[in-house]
Amino acid sequence: DLNSFQTKIFMEAFNEDHGEDLTPIGDTVIAPLGIYSSDLKDVSEIKENDTIAIPNDVSNEGRALLLLQTAGLIEVDPAKGQVPVVEDVTSNPLNLTLQPLDSSQTARALEDVAASVINSGMAVDAGFIPTEDAIFLEPVTESSDPYVNAIVVRGEDKDNELYNKIVAAYQTDGTKEVIEKTSKGSSIPVWK
Template sequence: MKRLKKGFLGLTLALGLLVTTACGTDATSDAKASEPIKIGVVGEVNEVWDFVKEKLASDGVEIELVKFTDYATPNVALAEGELDLNSFQTKIFMDSFNEDHGENLVAIADTVIAPLGIYSSTIKDVSEIKENDVIAIPNDVSNEGRALLLLQTAGLIEVDPAKKQIPVVEDITSNPLNLTFETLDSSQTARALEDVTASVINSGMAVDAGFIPTEDAVFLEPVTESSDPYYNTIVSREEDKDNEVFQKIIEAYQAEDTKEVIAETSKGSSIPVW
Protein backbone atom coordinates (compact mmCIF):
# COMPACT_ATOMS: atom_id res chain seq x y z
CA MET A 1 0.00 0.00 0.00
CA LYS A 2 2.84 2.34 0.88
CA ARG A 3 4.42 1.53 -2.47
CA LEU A 4 1.18 2.49 -4.25
CA LYS A 5 1.02 5.80 -2.39
CA LYS A 6 4.62 6.51 -3.26
CA GLY A 7 3.96 5.77 -6.92
CA PHE A 8 0.87 7.95 -6.92
CA LEU A 9 2.84 10.79 -5.31
CA GLY A 10 5.55 10.50 -7.96
CA LEU A 11 2.95 10.58 -10.72
CA THR A 12 1.33 13.65 -9.16
CA LEU A 13 4.69 15.46 -8.95
CA ALA A 14 5.48 14.54 -12.54
CA LEU A 15 2.13 15.86 -13.72
CA GLY A 16 2.64 19.02 -11.70
CA LEU A 17 6.06 19.51 -13.24
CA LEU A 18 4.59 18.98 -16.72
CA VAL A 19 1.89 21.58 -16.08
CA THR A 20 4.42 24.03 -14.65
CA THR A 21 6.73 23.51 -17.62
CA ALA A 22 3.89 24.00 -20.07
CA CYS A 23 2.83 27.22 -18.33
CA GLY A 24 6.44 28.37 -18.35
CA THR A 25 6.63 27.78 -22.10
CA ASP A 26 3.46 29.78 -22.69
CA ALA A 27 4.80 32.59 -20.53
CA THR A 28 8.05 32.59 -22.49
CA SER A 29 6.17 32.70 -25.79
CA ASP A 30 4.01 35.57 -24.56
CA ALA A 31 7.08 37.43 -23.37
CA LYS A 32 8.77 36.90 -26.73
CA ALA A 33 5.65 38.02 -28.58
CA SER A 34 5.59 41.22 -26.54
CA GLU A 35 9.19 42.13 -27.37
CA PRO A 36 9.74 45.00 -29.84
CA ILE A 37 9.99 44.04 -33.49
CA LYS A 38 13.50 45.08 -34.53
CA ILE A 39 13.58 46.53 -38.05
CA GLY A 40 16.90 47.38 -39.69
CA VAL A 41 17.00 50.60 -41.71
CA VAL A 42 19.78 52.57 -43.37
CA GLY A 43 20.43 56.23 -42.64
CA GLU A 44 19.31 58.62 -39.96
CA VAL A 45 16.26 59.95 -41.80
CA ASN A 46 13.37 57.50 -41.37
CA GLU A 47 10.22 59.63 -41.06
CA VAL A 48 8.04 57.09 -42.84
CA TRP A 49 8.98 54.27 -40.48
CA ASP A 50 8.64 56.66 -37.54
CA PHE A 51 5.07 57.33 -38.72
CA VAL A 52 4.30 53.61 -39.12
CA LYS A 53 5.87 52.92 -35.73
CA GLU A 54 3.57 55.48 -34.10
CA LYS A 55 0.49 54.03 -35.83
CA LEU A 56 1.30 50.51 -34.70
CA ALA A 57 1.99 51.52 -31.11
CA SER A 58 -1.70 52.29 -30.65
CA ASP A 59 -2.43 48.79 -31.94
CA GLY A 60 -0.15 47.16 -29.39
CA VAL A 61 2.74 46.46 -31.77
CA GLU A 62 6.06 47.95 -30.68
CA ILE A 63 8.75 48.63 -33.29
CA GLU A 64 12.39 49.35 -32.62
CA LEU A 65 14.30 50.87 -35.54
CA VAL A 66 17.91 49.72 -35.72
CA LYS A 67 19.91 52.16 -37.86
CA PHE A 68 22.84 51.22 -40.07
CA THR A 69 25.21 53.29 -42.19
CA ASP A 70 25.93 50.70 -44.91
CA TYR A 71 23.98 48.28 -47.10
CA ALA A 72 25.71 45.01 -46.16
CA THR A 73 25.35 44.78 -42.38
CA PRO A 74 21.51 44.86 -42.12
CA ASN A 75 21.20 41.62 -44.11
CA VAL A 76 23.87 39.88 -42.07
CA ALA A 77 22.13 41.02 -38.88
CA LEU A 78 18.78 39.71 -40.14
CA ALA A 79 20.19 36.37 -41.25
CA GLU A 80 21.87 35.93 -37.85
CA GLY A 81 18.67 36.71 -35.95
CA GLU A 82 19.72 40.09 -34.56
CA LEU A 83 16.83 41.72 -36.46
CA ASP A 84 13.28 40.58 -37.15
CA LEU A 85 12.93 42.50 -40.42
CA ASN A 86 14.82 45.02 -42.48
CA SER A 87 13.64 47.65 -44.92
CA PHE A 88 16.30 49.34 -47.02
CA GLN A 89 17.04 47.27 -50.11
CA THR A 90 15.85 46.46 -53.59
CA LYS A 91 14.79 42.98 -54.66
CA ILE A 92 17.84 42.58 -56.86
CA PHE A 93 20.16 43.57 -53.99
CA MET A 94 18.53 40.96 -51.73
CA ASP A 95 18.82 38.27 -54.41
CA SER A 96 22.51 39.08 -54.82
CA PHE A 97 23.08 38.87 -51.06
CA ASN A 98 21.33 35.50 -50.85
CA GLU A 99 23.42 34.11 -53.69
CA ASP A 100 26.71 35.40 -52.30
CA HIS A 101 26.08 34.31 -48.70
CA GLY A 102 23.98 31.18 -49.12
CA GLU A 103 21.06 32.74 -47.26
CA ASN A 104 17.33 32.64 -47.96
CA LEU A 105 16.00 36.06 -47.02
CA VAL A 106 12.63 36.82 -48.61
CA ALA A 107 10.81 39.98 -49.67
CA ILE A 108 7.43 39.99 -47.94
CA ALA A 109 6.14 43.38 -49.14
CA ASP A 110 6.98 46.15 -51.61
CA THR A 111 7.44 49.68 -50.29
CA VAL A 112 8.79 52.32 -52.67
CA ILE A 113 11.11 52.81 -55.56
CA ALA A 114 13.77 55.43 -54.92
CA PRO A 115 15.29 56.43 -58.26
CA LEU A 116 19.06 56.38 -58.49
CA GLY A 117 20.62 59.68 -59.45
CA ILE A 118 23.74 61.21 -60.94
CA TYR A 119 24.95 64.12 -58.79
CA SER A 120 27.74 66.65 -59.14
CA SER A 121 29.18 69.67 -57.37
CA THR A 122 30.67 71.09 -60.56
CA ILE A 123 28.16 70.56 -63.38
CA LYS A 124 24.43 71.20 -63.74
CA ASP A 125 23.56 68.83 -66.57
CA VAL A 126 24.77 65.40 -67.64
CA SER A 127 25.61 66.85 -71.06
CA GLU A 128 28.46 68.80 -69.40
CA ILE A 129 30.41 65.63 -68.61
CA LYS A 130 33.51 65.74 -70.79
CA GLU A 131 36.30 63.49 -71.99
CA ASN A 132 38.40 61.71 -69.33
CA ASP A 133 36.13 62.76 -66.46
CA VAL A 134 35.89 60.51 -63.41
CA ILE A 135 32.54 59.07 -62.30
CA ALA A 136 32.03 57.40 -58.92
CA ILE A 137 29.62 54.46 -58.78
CA PRO A 138 28.59 51.95 -56.07
CA ASN A 139 30.70 48.78 -56.02
CA ASP A 140 28.19 46.10 -54.95
CA VAL A 141 26.88 43.88 -57.73
CA SER A 142 23.28 45.08 -57.92
CA ASN A 143 23.97 48.79 -57.46
CA GLU A 144 26.99 48.78 -59.79
CA GLY A 145 24.86 47.26 -62.51
CA ARG A 146 22.03 49.67 -61.85
CA ALA A 147 24.45 52.63 -61.96
CA LEU A 148 25.94 51.52 -65.27
CA LEU A 149 22.48 51.08 -66.78
CA LEU A 150 21.61 54.57 -65.55
CA LEU A 151 24.73 55.98 -67.22
CA GLN A 152 23.72 54.13 -70.38
CA THR A 153 20.22 55.66 -70.22
CA ALA A 154 21.92 59.06 -69.83
CA GLY A 155 23.74 58.41 -73.12
CA LEU A 156 27.25 58.26 -71.66
CA ILE A 157 28.15 54.60 -72.20
CA GLU A 158 26.83 51.33 -73.57
CA VAL A 159 26.99 47.97 -71.77
CA ASP A 160 26.74 44.37 -72.88
CA PRO A 161 22.99 43.58 -73.08
CA ALA A 162 23.71 39.93 -72.28
CA LYS A 163 24.53 41.01 -68.72
CA LYS A 164 20.95 42.21 -68.31
CA GLN A 165 20.62 44.03 -64.94
CA ILE A 166 23.98 43.16 -63.41
CA PRO A 167 26.74 44.46 -65.69
CA VAL A 168 30.08 45.49 -64.19
CA VAL A 169 32.59 48.05 -65.45
CA GLU A 170 34.31 45.38 -67.54
CA ASP A 171 31.05 44.91 -69.46
CA ILE A 172 31.12 48.43 -70.91
CA THR A 173 31.16 48.06 -74.69
CA SER A 174 31.22 51.74 -75.65
CA ASN A 175 32.78 54.63 -73.72
CA PRO A 176 33.15 57.49 -76.25
CA LEU A 177 34.29 60.03 -73.63
CA ASN A 178 36.88 57.64 -72.20
CA LEU A 179 35.37 58.09 -68.74
CA THR A 180 37.06 56.59 -65.70
CA PHE A 181 34.86 54.80 -63.17
CA GLU A 182 35.77 54.77 -59.50
CA THR A 183 33.88 52.02 -57.67
CA LEU A 184 33.16 52.75 -54.03
CA ASP A 185 30.98 51.45 -51.23
CA SER A 186 27.48 52.88 -51.63
CA SER A 187 27.90 54.85 -48.41
CA GLN A 188 30.92 56.66 -49.87
CA THR A 189 29.68 57.85 -53.25
CA ALA A 190 28.16 61.05 -51.84
CA ARG A 191 31.36 61.85 -49.96
CA ALA A 192 33.37 61.44 -53.16
CA LEU A 193 31.70 64.39 -54.91
CA GLU A 194 34.60 66.77 -54.24
CA ASP A 195 37.03 64.39 -55.91
CA VAL A 196 35.11 63.36 -59.05
CA THR A 197 33.13 65.03 -61.80
CA ALA A 198 29.94 63.18 -60.91
CA SER A 199 28.76 60.44 -58.61
CA VAL A 200 25.92 57.94 -58.81
CA ILE A 201 24.23 58.01 -55.40
CA ASN A 202 21.44 55.92 -53.91
CA SER A 203 18.40 58.00 -53.01
CA GLY A 204 18.63 57.39 -49.25
CA MET A 205 22.30 58.35 -49.13
CA ALA A 206 21.57 61.41 -51.26
CA VAL A 207 18.86 62.57 -48.85
CA ASP A 208 21.19 62.03 -45.88
CA ALA A 209 23.77 64.17 -47.71
CA GLY A 210 21.24 67.00 -47.96
CA PHE A 211 20.08 66.53 -51.55
CA ILE A 212 16.54 66.55 -52.88
CA PRO A 213 16.82 63.94 -55.66
CA THR A 214 14.10 65.37 -57.91
CA GLU A 215 15.71 68.81 -57.72
CA ASP A 216 19.44 68.23 -57.27
CA ALA A 217 20.28 65.22 -59.45
CA VAL A 218 21.77 66.14 -62.83
CA PHE A 219 20.11 62.98 -64.14
CA LEU A 220 17.50 60.84 -62.38
CA GLU A 221 16.62 57.22 -63.09
CA PRO A 222 13.32 56.88 -64.99
CA VAL A 223 10.66 54.57 -63.53
CA THR A 224 9.30 52.07 -66.05
CA GLU A 225 7.70 48.62 -66.15
CA SER A 226 11.17 47.10 -66.01
CA SER A 227 11.88 48.76 -62.67
CA ASP A 228 10.44 45.92 -60.54
CA PRO A 229 13.88 44.55 -59.51
CA TYR A 230 14.61 47.96 -58.03
CA TYR A 231 11.52 48.09 -55.85
CA ASN A 232 12.42 48.48 -52.20
CA THR A 233 11.05 45.81 -49.91
CA ILE A 234 10.37 44.70 -46.37
CA VAL A 235 12.49 41.57 -45.86
CA SER A 236 12.34 38.70 -43.38
CA ARG A 237 13.90 35.30 -42.89
CA GLU A 238 12.11 32.65 -44.97
CA GLU A 239 10.72 30.82 -41.94
CA ASP A 240 9.10 34.02 -40.63
CA LYS A 241 7.46 35.27 -43.82
CA ASP A 242 3.90 34.48 -42.66
CA ASN A 243 4.31 35.92 -39.17
CA GLU A 244 0.99 37.54 -38.16
CA VAL A 245 2.61 40.54 -36.51
CA PHE A 246 4.65 41.16 -39.65
CA GLN A 247 1.42 41.18 -41.65
CA LYS A 248 0.09 43.93 -39.37
CA ILE A 249 3.25 45.92 -40.03
CA ILE A 250 2.81 45.51 -43.78
CA GLU A 251 -0.81 46.62 -43.55
CA ALA A 252 0.17 49.72 -41.60
CA TYR A 253 2.89 50.57 -44.10
CA GLN A 254 0.84 49.94 -47.23
CA ALA A 255 -1.85 52.46 -46.31
CA GLU A 256 -3.07 55.69 -47.89
CA ASP A 257 -1.90 57.87 -45.01
CA THR A 258 1.58 56.37 -45.32
CA LYS A 259 1.61 57.36 -49.00
CA GLU A 260 1.01 60.95 -47.95
CA VAL A 261 3.95 60.85 -45.55
CA ILE A 262 6.19 59.33 -48.25
CA ALA A 263 5.26 62.10 -50.68
CA GLU A 264 5.82 64.84 -48.09
CA THR A 265 9.08 63.60 -46.59
CA SER A 266 10.74 62.53 -49.86
CA LYS A 267 9.49 65.56 -51.79
CA GLY A 268 8.23 63.15 -54.42
CA SER A 269 11.57 61.36 -54.77
CA SER A 270 10.25 58.04 -53.44
CA ILE A 271 7.31 56.47 -55.23
CA PRO A 272 4.98 53.94 -53.52
CA VAL A 273 4.80 50.70 -55.52
CA TRP A 274 2.24 48.56 -53.70
Protein backbone atom coordinates in the same frame (compact mmCIF):
# COMPACT_ATOMS: atom_id res chain seq x y z
CA ASP B 1 11.33 38.53 -37.99
CA LEU B 2 10.75 41.13 -40.72
CA ASN B 3 12.95 43.76 -42.32
CA SER B 4 12.45 46.44 -44.92
CA PHE B 5 15.91 47.83 -45.61
CA GLN B 6 16.90 45.93 -48.73
CA THR B 7 16.19 45.98 -52.41
CA LYS B 8 15.05 42.78 -54.05
CA ILE B 9 18.30 42.48 -56.00
CA PHE B 10 20.34 42.89 -52.79
CA MET B 11 18.17 40.24 -51.10
CA GLU B 12 18.71 37.80 -53.98
CA ALA B 13 22.49 38.28 -53.79
CA PHE B 14 22.37 37.83 -49.99
CA ASN B 15 20.36 34.63 -50.37
CA GLU B 16 22.81 33.27 -52.91
CA ASP B 17 25.91 34.24 -50.90
CA HIS B 18 24.61 32.95 -47.56
CA GLY B 19 22.37 30.03 -48.56
CA GLU B 20 19.31 31.78 -47.14
CA ASP B 21 15.71 31.90 -48.37
CA LEU B 22 14.58 35.42 -47.48
CA THR B 23 11.34 36.22 -49.33
CA PRO B 24 9.62 39.54 -50.08
CA ILE B 25 6.01 39.77 -48.87
CA GLY B 26 5.32 43.42 -49.71
CA ASP B 27 6.79 46.33 -51.64
CA THR B 28 7.64 49.60 -49.92
CA VAL B 29 9.57 52.28 -51.85
CA ILE B 30 12.13 52.79 -54.55
CA ALA B 31 14.88 55.32 -54.10
CA PRO B 32 16.07 56.38 -57.58
CA LEU B 33 19.77 56.82 -58.15
CA GLY B 34 20.83 60.15 -59.52
CA ILE B 35 23.77 61.63 -61.35
CA TYR B 36 24.96 64.77 -59.55
CA SER B 37 27.63 67.36 -60.29
CA SER B 38 29.07 70.40 -58.57
CA ASP B 39 29.66 72.17 -61.87
CA LEU B 40 27.41 70.68 -64.56
CA LYS B 41 23.74 71.48 -64.98
CA ASP B 42 22.85 68.69 -67.42
CA VAL B 43 24.18 65.23 -68.20
CA SER B 44 24.83 66.40 -71.78
CA GLU B 45 27.65 68.61 -70.43
CA ILE B 46 29.77 65.59 -69.46
CA LYS B 47 32.76 65.66 -71.76
CA GLU B 48 35.54 63.45 -73.03
CA ASN B 49 37.90 61.97 -70.40
CA ASP B 50 35.74 63.09 -67.46
CA THR B 51 35.68 60.96 -64.32
CA ILE B 52 32.41 59.72 -62.88
CA ALA B 53 32.24 58.17 -59.41
CA ILE B 54 29.88 55.22 -58.97
CA PRO B 55 28.96 53.10 -55.93
CA ASN B 56 30.98 49.89 -55.75
CA ASP B 57 28.62 47.54 -53.88
CA VAL B 58 27.17 44.53 -55.68
CA SER B 59 23.68 45.83 -56.36
CA ASN B 60 24.41 49.52 -56.90
CA GLU B 61 27.45 49.29 -59.19
CA GLY B 62 25.41 47.53 -61.85
CA ARG B 63 22.50 49.85 -61.26
CA ALA B 64 24.79 52.89 -61.65
CA LEU B 65 26.19 51.53 -64.91
CA LEU B 66 22.68 50.94 -66.24
CA LEU B 67 21.78 54.51 -65.22
CA LEU B 68 24.79 55.85 -67.15
CA GLN B 69 23.64 53.76 -70.10
CA THR B 70 20.11 55.19 -69.83
CA ALA B 71 21.67 58.66 -69.79
CA GLY B 72 23.37 57.82 -73.10
CA LEU B 73 26.94 57.94 -71.77
CA ILE B 74 28.00 54.28 -72.02
CA GLU B 75 26.73 50.88 -73.10
CA VAL B 76 27.00 47.69 -71.09
CA ASP B 77 26.86 44.04 -72.09
CA PRO B 78 23.15 43.15 -72.06
CA ALA B 79 24.04 39.55 -71.15
CA LYS B 80 25.03 40.82 -67.68
CA GLY B 81 21.42 41.71 -66.87
CA GLN B 82 20.94 43.87 -63.76
CA VAL B 83 24.43 43.32 -62.30
CA PRO B 84 27.11 44.46 -64.75
CA VAL B 85 30.49 45.65 -63.45
CA VAL B 86 32.82 48.24 -64.97
CA GLU B 87 34.57 45.55 -67.02
CA ASP B 88 31.23 44.88 -68.75
CA VAL B 89 31.15 48.32 -70.39
CA THR B 90 31.13 47.63 -74.15
CA SER B 91 31.02 51.21 -75.42
CA ASN B 92 32.44 54.34 -73.81
CA PRO B 93 32.53 56.97 -76.59
CA LEU B 94 33.64 59.78 -74.25
CA ASN B 95 36.41 57.64 -72.75
CA LEU B 96 35.00 58.30 -69.29
CA THR B 97 36.86 57.06 -66.25
CA LEU B 98 34.37 55.18 -64.08
CA GLN B 99 35.63 55.27 -60.50
CA PRO B 100 33.96 52.77 -58.15
CA LEU B 101 33.81 54.03 -54.56
CA ASP B 102 32.06 53.05 -51.37
CA SER B 103 28.53 54.43 -51.72
CA SER B 104 29.08 56.60 -48.65
CA GLN B 105 31.88 58.39 -50.52
CA THR B 106 30.19 59.17 -53.85
CA ALA B 107 28.71 62.47 -52.62
CA ARG B 108 32.02 63.51 -51.06
CA ALA B 109 33.79 62.77 -54.33
CA LEU B 110 31.92 65.56 -56.14
CA GLU B 111 34.82 67.97 -55.53
CA ASP B 112 37.17 65.63 -57.40
CA VAL B 113 35.06 64.30 -60.29
CA ALA B 114 32.91 65.72 -63.07
CA ALA B 115 29.86 63.81 -61.82
CA SER B 116 28.90 61.17 -59.31
CA VAL B 117 26.15 58.57 -59.15
CA ILE B 118 24.71 58.89 -55.66
CA ASN B 119 22.14 56.77 -53.84
CA SER B 120 19.10 58.88 -52.97
CA GLY B 121 19.50 58.48 -49.21
CA MET B 122 23.14 59.56 -49.41
CA ALA B 123 22.16 62.47 -51.65
CA VAL B 124 19.59 63.72 -49.12
CA ASP B 125 22.18 63.34 -46.33
CA ALA B 126 24.53 65.51 -48.41
CA GLY B 127 21.88 68.22 -48.67
CA PHE B 128 20.47 67.43 -52.12
CA ILE B 129 16.85 67.11 -53.14
CA PRO B 130 17.03 64.35 -55.78
CA THR B 131 14.09 65.54 -57.88
CA GLU B 132 15.61 69.04 -58.05
CA ASP B 133 19.38 68.60 -57.85
CA ALA B 134 20.19 65.51 -59.89
CA ILE B 135 21.38 66.29 -63.41
CA PHE B 136 19.86 62.94 -64.39
CA LEU B 137 17.50 60.89 -62.22
CA GLU B 138 16.86 57.19 -62.67
CA PRO B 139 13.47 56.69 -64.34
CA VAL B 140 11.09 54.43 -62.41
CA THR B 141 9.55 51.87 -64.78
CA GLU B 142 8.35 48.29 -64.66
CA SER B 143 11.97 47.18 -65.12
CA SER B 144 12.86 48.93 -61.83
CA ASP B 145 11.37 46.08 -59.75
CA PRO B 146 14.77 44.64 -58.70
CA TYR B 147 15.52 47.99 -57.01
CA VAL B 148 12.29 48.16 -55.02
CA ASN B 149 12.76 47.91 -51.26
CA ALA B 150 10.66 45.12 -49.83
CA ILE B 151 9.35 43.89 -46.53
CA VAL B 152 11.18 40.59 -46.22
CA VAL B 153 10.72 37.45 -44.10
CA ARG B 154 12.21 33.97 -43.93
CA GLY B 155 10.70 31.72 -46.59
CA GLU B 156 8.76 29.64 -44.08
CA ASP B 157 7.04 32.83 -42.80
CA LYS B 158 5.76 34.18 -46.13
CA ASP B 159 2.14 33.20 -45.34
CA ASN B 160 2.25 34.33 -41.70
CA GLU B 161 -1.09 36.07 -41.12
CA LEU B 162 0.29 38.62 -38.64
CA TYR B 163 3.19 39.57 -40.94
CA ASN B 164 0.81 40.08 -43.84
CA LYS B 165 -1.35 42.31 -41.62
CA ILE B 166 1.75 44.41 -40.94
CA VAL B 167 2.31 44.76 -44.70
CA ALA B 168 -1.32 45.85 -45.14
CA ALA B 169 -0.95 48.38 -42.30
CA TYR B 170 2.18 49.79 -43.95
CA GLN B 171 0.79 49.99 -47.48
CA THR B 172 -1.71 52.81 -46.85
CA ASP B 173 -2.29 56.29 -48.23
CA GLY B 174 -1.20 57.72 -44.87
CA THR B 175 2.18 56.02 -45.15
CA LYS B 176 2.54 57.32 -48.72
CA GLU B 177 1.94 60.86 -47.49
CA VAL B 178 4.56 60.54 -44.74
CA ILE B 179 7.12 59.10 -47.18
CA GLU B 180 6.52 61.83 -49.75
CA LYS B 181 6.75 64.56 -47.10
CA THR B 182 9.81 63.31 -45.24
CA SER B 183 11.95 61.92 -48.08
CA LYS B 184 12.11 65.09 -50.21
CA GLY B 185 11.58 63.00 -53.31
CA SER B 186 14.31 60.51 -52.45
CA SER B 187 11.82 57.67 -51.95
CA ILE B 188 8.79 56.86 -54.08
CA PRO B 189 6.05 54.58 -52.69
CA VAL B 190 5.55 51.73 -55.18
CA TRP B 191 2.90 49.44 -53.78
CA LYS B 192 -0.39 49.27 -55.63
